[in-house]
Amino acid sequence: MKERGNLHWSDEVTLTGGRQLVSFNLPTLQNANELLWVLDHTDTGDYVTLENLSFTAATQITDTATAAFVWSYGMLLNNWDSSSGLARDKAKDAAGEFDAIQATGALAAATAMAAQLNVISRADAIQIVSKISDTLLLDLPRYHGLWPHFVKVSTTGAITIAPGVEWSSVDTAIAALALLDAQNGLGLDTSGTEQMLQAVDWDDLLTPNGISHGYAYAGDRYPYSWDVFGGESWLVDLAYAAGAAKVAPMSYLTPPTANGSGFIDEMAWLFAPPPAQDYWGADWAAYRPAAADAQIVYYPAHYPAACFSQLGLFGLSAGEVPAPSPAVQGSIYQAFGVGGRFASANDGTASTDAPVITPHYAGLIASLRPDEAVAMWNWLIGQGYFTPLNNVESLSFPSDSACDSAAPVWNQLKGSWNLSLQTLGWGRYLAQREGQVPVLWRAARENPFLEAGYRLLAPGESVFLPIILKL
Numbered sequence: 001m002k003e004r005g006n007l008h009w010s011d012e013v014t015l016t017g018g019r020q021l022v023s024f025n026l027p028t029l030q031n032a033n034e035l036l037w038v039l040d041h042t043d044t045g046d047y048v049t050l051e052n053l054s055f056t057a058a059t060q061i062t063d064t065a066t067a068a069f070v071w072s073y074g075m076l077l078n079n080w081d082s083s084s085g086l087a088r089d090k091a092k093d094a095a096g097e098f099d100a101i102q103a104t105g106a107l108a109a110a111t112a113m114a115a116q117l118n119v120i121s122r123a124d125a126i127q128i129v130s131k132i133s134d135t136l137l138l139d140l141p142r143y144h145g146l147w148p149h150f151v152k153v154s155t156t157g158a159i160t161i162a163p164g165v166e167w168s169s170v171d172t173a174i175a176a177l178a179l180l181d182a183q184n185g186l187g188l189d190t191s192g193t194e195q196m197l198q199a200v201d202w203d204d205l206l207t208p209n210g211i212s213h214g215y216a217y218a219g220d221r222y223p224y225s226w227d228v229f230g231g232e233s234w235l236v237d238l239a240y241a242a243g244a245a246k247v248a249p250m251s252y253l254t255p256p257t258a259n260g261s262g263f264i265d266e267m268a269w270l271f272a273p274p275p276a277q278d279y280w281g282a283d284w285a286a287y288r289p290a291a292a293d294a295q296i297v298y299y300p301a302h303y304p305a306a307c308f309s310q311l312g313l314f315g316l317s318a319g320e321v322p323a324p325s326p327a328v329q330g331s332i333y334q335a336f337g338v339g340g341r342f343a344s345a346n347d348g349t350a351s352t353d354a355p356v357i358t359p360h361y362a363g364l365i366a367s368l369r370p371d372e373a374v375a376m377w378n379w380l381i382g383q384g385y386f387t388p389l390n391n392v393e394s395l396s397f398p399s400d401s402a403c404d405s406a407a408p409v410w411n412q413l414k415g416s417w418n419l420s421l422q423t424l425g426w427g428r429y430l431a432q433r434e435g436q437v438p439v440l441w442r443a444a445r446e447n448p449f450l451e452a453g454y455r456l457l458a459p460g461e462s463v464f465l466p467i468i469l470k471l
Contacts, residue, residue, distance in 0.1 A: 002034040012040075015048065026055075031078075057388040064378045065370075065433070068363060069426040071388045073114050076107055076419040080128075084153050085135030091414035096153030098162055101140070103416035105175025108132045109271065109440050110420060112182035113427035116439040122186065129182045135159075136179060137192045143167040145200030146214050147175060166222070167215040169205060170232050173239035177271050177450075178440075184447045185439035194449040197243035209251045211236050226250075228341060229282055230257035231268035234457070238272060242453025252341060253280035255287050260337035260345065262317035262361035263421055265291040270364075270424040273441040275458035292365040296372055298338050298347070299355060306355055307403035313376055313395075315361030316345075319418055321352050322396040322409045336394075354396040354409070359386070360418045363425035367432050385410060393418060 001009045011024050039048055061067045080087045081095035087107050089100040108129045115125035139159050140147050148161035149168040161167070180193040205212045210227035226233040227250050237248050257264045265288065268274070276285040295315060299308040308314065316336040324332045331351055336358055339345035348356030359380060366373040380386040383405045385395070393413035401407035424440070431438045444454040455461070 001029065001032045002036065003030065003032045008032055019051075055389050059388055064374050064381060065366065065426055065430055067381060068366075068377050068386070069114075069117070069423060069430055070119055071386070072363070072391070072419055072423040072426065073110055073119065074388065075391055075414050076103075076110060076416060076423055077128075079103075079414065079416045079419070080107055081153075082128075082131065084157065084159070085131040085139070086151065086153065086159075087416045089150060089416055099151050099153065100416050101136070101147050101149060101151065101168075102171040102174040102178075103420050104132055104136065105178035106417070106420035106424065108182040109178035110423045110427065112185040112439050113424065113431070115186065116436070117427060117430055126186050126188065129179075129186055129188065133179060133183065133188070133192065136175060137196055143215055143219065144204055145172075145196070145202075146205075147172045161217065164217050166213070166217060169211055169214040169239075170226065170236050172200070172214075173236045174267075174271075177235060177239060180447065180450060181271055181440040181443045184443035184450075190443075190447055190449070194242075197239055197449075200239075200243055202240055202244040202246075206240075206248065209249060211240055211248050228252045228258045229255055229280075230264040231266060232264055234268040234278070235271065238268070238450075238453055238457055240453075241456040242450050245452065245456070247279055247456050250280055254282050255291075256340040257337075258340050259335050259343035260294075260316070260340040261335045262291075262295055262315060262337065262358070263364060264337075266364040266425065267421065270421070270428060271440055272444045272454060273461070275461045277458075277460060279457045279459060289368055292368045294338055295361060295365070296369060298345075302345075302347070303355060307397040307401070307407070308355055308357060310403055311379060312372065313357050313379065314372070315357045315359055315376075316347055317358040317361040317364075317421075319358040319360070319394045320411050320413050320415070321348070322354075322356060322394045322411045323352070324411060324413075327352070348396060352396060354399050356394050356396045358394050358418070359392045360422035360425070363422035363429075366425055366429035370429060370433075373429075391419065 008029055009027060013022050061070060079091055084096060086099035087104045088095050089098045111125045111128045114120045115122050141161055146167040146169055148165055149171045150162040150165045151159050152162045153159050176193055176197055180190050183190045183193060207225045210225035213222040213224045215221050226236045229252050240248050274284045277283050299306055299314060303309055316338055318335045320333050321327050334346060336346050336348060336356055348354060362373040362376045380392055385392045390412055391414045393411040393415060395408050395410040397407050398409060428438045443450045445451060
């Protein structure tokens with residue numbers, strides 16, 4: 001077993017002919033990207049057929065929600081490069097090849113949450129968050145105050161925008177607010193993050209409809225704005241309210257979201273407490289449980305005989321398709337959703353010929369619908385799809401298949417952003433289950449800079465409680 005040519009482990013076994021089950025006890029390993037099988041001492045015509053290969057991990061965790069958080073956080077942390085301070089977009093990417101800024105900020109937030117839940121020590125959390133803070137605030141390029149969506153790191157350690165990507169207002173908002181939440185939760189200095197948000201060129205980004213999406217790679221400002229109800233717009237507007245002490249306009253103030261993709265309903269409330277009603281009049285207290293229920297009942301309502309309906313599996317949110325290799329390049333990543341203001345439902349049947357689920361959504365609504373979320377992830381773990389070694393980006397049952405464990409087609413991608421969403425969702429649930437206020441919500445009440453912005457968007461909010469909803 002190797003990583004970039006460096007040998008980490010090797011062993012040998014004598015093959016006796018016929019079917020043979022071979023197992024090895026592995027030592028603690030570092031990163032590895034090559035598994036080589038070498039057949040020695042052979043004669044012409046000798047061959048070996050490898051029928052199956054699997055890795056087995058032992059764990060003492062028996063609680064489904066705890067496993068969902070700990071294993072997801074472990075995969076996310078494994079995507080982080082401690083030397084650069086950045087998280088790669090996908091586990092299969094090389095560090096520095098295509099690093100994700102919003103996921104890097106979200107990792108800082110997840111690390112503070114892991115410390116709150118005693119999964120890692122506070123000292124380790126401070127070390128990780130401090131490194132991320134230094135990288136984002138000191139080393140990252142900016143354009144009109146915005147960070148790039150993705151970056152690359154040279155062999156000398158220089159960080160530059162990745163070719164062809166945008167200077168993104170929403171990814172800047174996510175990363176900065178997540179970092180500020182983490183710093184506040186760990187008692188670290190937040191002034192650098194506050195100054196960074198104040199230095200964004202909000203005047204240039206402001207349009208009559210809302211905050212612009214940002215700037216193209218070449219520097220032209222996008223004509224499109226965050227002007228539609230949903231978590232993305234809310235986080236961008238929270239960053240604007242904190243940084244500029246103003247409230248941005250919005251064209252579509254109330255539900256639905258643009259396309260009904262599940263993460264849009266909940267992502268803002270990973271980083272700030274949800275208001276009952278916001279500045280624009282949106283009734284989040286009513287919308288969130290209704291949106292969760294719409295997702296849970298989608299397949300029973302539209303495909304009552306489908307495996308998802310029989311097994312209680314749900315979740316239409318953005319992600320890669322279950323089988324990327326036969327998919328057209330531009331359709332590998334899709335905004336699956338129940339339908340919204342500008343798009344009809346996308347459940348995968350039109351593009352993949354089978355209904356799709358994206359399990360990270362269940363983590364996002366665990367605080368709202370714990371029974372359904374835990375039952376679904378218990379199935380994923382019980383069937384061996386989600387493990388300490390394997391993630392489930394998306395999953396489908398072929399239309400002619402049985403509903404057994406061997407039937408699904410599933411994508412094992414360990415993408416840092418969707419790992420962030422499920423990690424933060426399950427972490428929020430675990431904190432609330434223990435009667436605690438999620439650590440990432442505290443900045444909206446403890447940090448004067450963020451509190452001022454939050455109160456502009458949620459003027460009627462005075463308290464928040466560590467409750468789990470089941471309406």
